[in-house]
Amino acid sequence: MNRPSPSVAAAGRPRSPRDTAARARLDPAALVALPVEGRIQALRSAPGGLSEAESTTRRLAHGDNEPTPPRRSRPLRTLLAQLTHTLALLLWLGAGLAFAAGAPELGFAIVAVVVLNGVFAFVQEHRAEQVVSSLMRRVAVRARVVRAGVERRVPARELVPGDVVRLSAGELVPADCVLLGADSLSIDLSMLTGETVPVDRDAAPIAPPGRGARGAEAFALPSLLPSGASVVTGSGEALVFATGPESAAGEIARLLEQGEREGSLLERQVAQLSRVTAVVAVLAGAATLVLAQAFHRVGPLGALTFAIGVIVALVPEGLLPTLSVSLAIGAQRMAARGAPVRRLSAVEVVGSVTTICTDKTGTLTQNALSVRGFTPARGAPPDAERAARLAAALCNNARPAPGGGEYEGDPVDVALARWAAAGGVDLAEARARWPRVADTAFDARRRYMAVTCAAGGATRELVKGAPEAVVALTGAPAPAGLDEAVASAAERGERVLLLAVREAGGPLTCLGLVCLHDPTRPEVPAAIAACRRAGVRVVILTGDHPATARSVAAAIGLPAADRLVEGPEIDAMDDRALLDLLGADAILARTTPEQKLRVVQALRRAGEVVVATGDGVNDAPALRAADVGVAMGLRGTEVAKQAADIILSDDNFATIVAAIEEGRAIKQNIRRFVSYVFTSNVAELAPFLLYIFFPIPLPLAIVQVLAIDLGTDVLPALALGVEPASPAALHVPPEPPRRPILTRGLALRTFFLYGAIEALLGVVAYFGFHWAHGWRPFAPLEPFRALEREAATMTFVGIVSGQIGCLFAQRDGPLRKRLAFGSNPWVAAGLAVEVALAVALLYVPGLNRLFAMAPVGPAWLLWLPGGAAVMVLADALRRLILRAAGRPSATAARTPGWRPGAP
Secondary structure (H helix, E strand, C coil), X not given: CECCCHHHXXXXXXXXXXXXXXXXXXXXXXXXXXXXXXXXXXXXXXXXXXXXXXXXXXXXXXXXCCCCCCCCCCHHHHHHHHHCCHHHHHHHHHHHHHHHCCCHHXXXXXXXXXXXXXXXXXXHHHHHHHHHHXXXXXXXXXXXXXXXXXXXXXXXXXXXXXCEEEEECCCECCCEEEEEEEEEEEXXXXXXXXXXXXEECCCCCCCCCCCCCCHHHHCCCCCXXXXXXXXXXXXXXXXXXXXXXXCHHHHHHHHHHCCCCCCCHXXXXXXXXXXXXXXXXXXXXXXXXXXXXXXXXXXXXXXXXXXXXXXXXXXCCCHHHHHHHHHHHHHHHHHHXXXXXXXXXXXXXXXXXXXXXXXXXXXXXXXXXXXXXXXXXXXXXXXXXXXXXXHHHHCCCCEECCCCCCEECCHHHHHHHHHHHHCCCCHHHHHHHCXXXXXXXXXXXXXXXXXXXXXXXXXXXEEEECHHHHHHHHCCCCCCCHHHHXXXXXXCCCEEEEEEEEECCCCCEEEEEEEEECCECCCHHHHHXXXXXXXXXXXXXXXXXXXXXXXXXXXXXXXXXXXXXXXXXXXXXXXXXXXXXXXXXXXEECCCHHHHHHHHHHHHHCCCCEEEEECCHHHHHHHHHCCEEEEECCCCCHHHHHHCCEEECCCCHHHHHHHHXXXXXXXXXXXXXXXXXXXXXXXXXXXXXXXHHCCCCCCCCHHHHHHHHHHHCHHHHHHHHCCCCCCCCCCCCCCCCCCCCCCHHXXXXXXXXXXXXXXXXXXXHHHHHHHHCCCXXXXXXXHHHHHHHHHHHHHHHHHHHHHHHHHHHCCCCCHHHHHCCCCCHHXXXXXXXXXXXXXXXXXXXXXXXXXXXXXXXXXXXXXXXXXXXXXXXXHHHXXXXXXXXXXXXXXXXXXXXXXXXXX
């Protein structure tokens, strides 16, 4: 390993960054020409790193180490966007028409609604952004930095020029660095060059290649590490020389900022729904403008005012802010269940997953590896177990954890280190006595690790890895009985490693098998059963022995033993044969990263929505290729985490299933509140249609429409947006992600059942009030002009009663559960606010006049529970009819082709 010279200690204490060149003026080409001590001096650092005080000072001078500085909040621009979207523009048009028609009170009311709605949406969007920012901080890159001689883990954003960082396989380079020392270090520079072949790095100085080299050209120099590169093999110590926007990742981020971000599928669907609604509203307004003049012989200005009312009635003002709240709360709920998201659009996609491609170790098992036993190879020396424990200690990258007493690193290395220590091998003493002079890092393709150690002029090569890979290195047949021992251990669900040693000049000799046990997670069988009920296939992709994979699959209840193939067989298949294999649950053992990527790509090309899990550098391509990449939060490398959309905080397969359940619930909740919002639009339109075709006063004032859309409707809609997952969420097949929000069945139910009943409740309340005061059907209403405001108030009450009932009708489960508040306290809060606001609009002096209402007798308020009961009973009858007809409920009938009894 190229280590810093001891003479570097004379470099002196670090000084203020005001005395050093600004990061923009540091020339990487000049740094690589310096020896290690010169590099440290150039950045005014020290071999033991910066002090905490110095790092704080430099952070103030250089800012956070983020590729792009946090975007400065631009409240005015954000608010302006909320005031100029399609639906808002339609309302601005309505306000302008109201002023032109000589109805300034109406114009000001609409303007107030647009502004209030915009402010509300602005606040909710800000909160949604805060949720995502909070989740991103939870999964931010962390770096191992040496401060005042002590190694510690800190968020990468806290690094400053002059920091000394340590790197090992699976980690991301957290800032632009120049090496101080390296041990078999190789990195993936594909983020700069596009080439995925790892390149070797070392700390040796080279002649300056010339000044001005930047980007990929500069980082082709062997001692430079660009921020964002992933460490593939080996380890190293490096000195940070550029952070934040001045780093390589910062330059790439600036290029990305120049492009326009494409909205998520859900955002595009909502935008399309808004455009369709706007077109319908304008056409309906234009039609009523003509009809009002034809049927009522009103003047153009009166007809224009009436048309404005129709447009306002058809605009779902509360739709967009409610959507923002639902997604933000959905992301929080997924995080609470152990699956924080890095990309908010993953919230909407994960509910449509059809196939899970999962690793075995740590996801299906507990990742609590322990050595179950050792089986000496036939022909091994008598002290084979002692030699094997020494080999396990030396051919090992585990390191003592801070504080002592434990080890950290790869779980296999940690388990082997514990086993060696339990046999009397002192890890530190053994490594000091047999220092490593060369090594071959473990690679998923080679499936072995090798080190060469030297002591007293003698060398010893130690190898550990998959039995077949190590036997191939010996160049001799496998020791007798080895295959049987491997098969026996694998059938018990144990992982096996073969240890071998080569003394100087001698052959590579097998010492024996180490059997490692990793118990399955107890909650996984139930999660697998839930996947089967939900129509989600599970494909195990593992590098382990086929028998081990089969044993684990049997333990978790995955009956896929007849669909088990090994990596070489996958390479021999064409895509059609591969898809036939993956047509149900399957096990793919001894797989390489390329084969994992091919499986994910083949499934996606076939139209599947794929979740892929992983934890290592080699898993990153598959994670990026999947619709939703899921990385392990506990044992996952930084590379895997940054490639993923969701991080599992507990590395548990059951958490993936929980995320799917939440994703389905969120999509269903979005449909609930969209249906709820459009239901009141139908009811609000009905009074205007009555006014056109019958000689009656207008049964509903435009300001009353606004009071419903942005008053009584808002909190109930939000309550529907946070409904918990239905017990049936994982009992139905997944739906295509491009399935529209307002499906045909939901639209028919919204407009022709809920909307029609709610409209009927408003109309019956209007005429019922007149009837109670002496009016009889088919008689003119002209003599009852004095009751016009009270009657319109009852129309408002009738619509609100329907919305109360619709709140319960939109929920899932049996009637008693739909009427209960325990599972979602927001329903109780929304209902209380809706009723309180309706009563206030009727009886608070000044407020009722503002909204063209008048107090009615308290007995008339019984219409609220009565109308709600009508809506609830009508919906219950609908569900009863569907069950009697043997048709799936609205929740189940989400996938074309679903039939009762189908999986």
